[in-house]
Amino acid sequence: MTVLKELSKVKNNVVLNFYNLKGYKIIYPPQGLGDILILLRGLKLRKENNPNEKIAIIISKKHFKDLCLIFKDSYDKIIYLPSITPKTPKFVLNIVHLIYGNDSHIDKFDESILNAIGVQKIDNYLPKIEISEKTDKLFEQGIFKKGKTVLIAPEATTSRNCFSPDFWLDCADKLAEKGYIPVFNSKEKFGKYQNIFFNLSETINFVNKCGNVLAFRSGLTDVLGCFCNANFVIIYPNNWKPGDMPYLNGFDENPNERYLEDGSLNRLFPNKHFNEFIYNENIDATEYFMEVK
Numbered sequence: 001m002t003v004l005k006e007l008s009k010v011k012n013n014v015v016l017n018f019y020n021l022k023g024y025k026i027i028y029p030p031q032g033l034g035d036i037l038i039l040l041r042g043l044k045l046r047k048e049n050n051p052n053e054k055i056a057i058i059i060s061k062k063h064f065k066d067l068c069l070i071f072k073d074s075y076d077k078i079i080y081l082p083s084i085t086p087k088t089p090k091f092v093l094n095i096v097h098l099i100y101g102n103d104s105h106i107d108k109f110d111e112s113i114l115n116a117i118g119v120q121k122i123d124n125y126l127p128k129i130e131i132s133e134k135t136d137k138l139f140e141q142g143i144f145k146k147g148k149t150v151l152i153a154p155e156a157t158t159s160r161n162c163f164s165p166d167f168w169l170d171c172a173d174k175l176a177e178k179g180y181i182p183v184f185n186s187k188e189k190f191g192k193y194q195n196i197f198f199n200l201s202e203t204i205n206f207v208n209k210c211g212n213v214l215a216f217r218s219g220l221t222d223v224l225g226c227f228c229n230a231n232f233v234i235i236y237p238n239n240w241k242p243g244d245m246p247y248l249n250g251f252d253e254n255p256n257e258r259y260l261e262d263g264s265l266n267r268l269f270p271n272k273h274f275n276e277f278i279y280n281e282n283i284d285a286t287e288y289f290m291e292v293k
Contacts, residue, residue: 021056030096043055129205130201144181155186157219213232231288232275238278
């Protein structure tokens with residue numbers, strides 16, 4: 001597999017000159033971590049059905065590349081273009097246009113992505129995650145404790161922040177009172193609490209050891225829900241408005257409820273269990289965590 005750091009830039013961040021991709025099916029997916037996860041799982045089945053087809057995926061962020069490297073059997077090449085926009089050449093399969101076009105009407109985002117690549121289901125196969133010595137040592141040294149640590153993931157790129165300023169710190173304080181070790185998945189420092197910011201494989205390993213996740217609904221929660229066995233508490237935004245997603249059927253009637261319905265991790269991963277709810281300033285998310293003895 002070849003990772004192409006960049007090809008050649010022209011105006012509007014459109015990248016042409018696909019000089020060594022003759023004969024490849026070039027795919028531009030929605031640039032979100034959860035969307036790319038669905039794509040990669042679907043492409044595994046597509047490649048099984050079309051063994052002679054060569055697939056290249058255009059991605060725009062490093063953590064998307066991290067996810068692609070986990071699913072290295074789902075494609076043939078990564079085209080890593082940090083500045084690209086959805087305006088791609090006609091010979092590229094632009095899934096973004098298919099989903100978000102003016103005439104698009106969809107019931108579920110995951111089904112739309114799969115339909116765009118010509119498959120109707122997701123392969124149940126998941127690649128093995130390499131063991132991370134970095135995360136192992138954190139638990140071996142007693143910095144964190146298995147089953148008694150909560151990874152708090154307060155950030156999401158596709159949803160507007162809806163939380164009161166002290167919400168996540170209040171949660172951390174209450175979890176600490178219950179006997180847990182709170183740790184934030186963020187480059188930003190949250191009060192007195194420890195923070196980590198690993199690549200995806202290391203984060204997956206960390207969650208499988210810490211055993212608990214409290215998170216704002218994001219693409220990261222798709223990945224963790226897919227690979228991890230943990231106690232998940234997932235909070236959805238409460239500030240979606242009618243008109244925000246004109247392409248999603250039934251959205252305008254109940255925007256926040258419809259967003260939860262479409263993105264429900266319980267629906268996407270029915271063999272696991274997630275506590276999912278829409279943010280309410282009066283809710284105590286820590287009630288979903290048992291007292292640690």
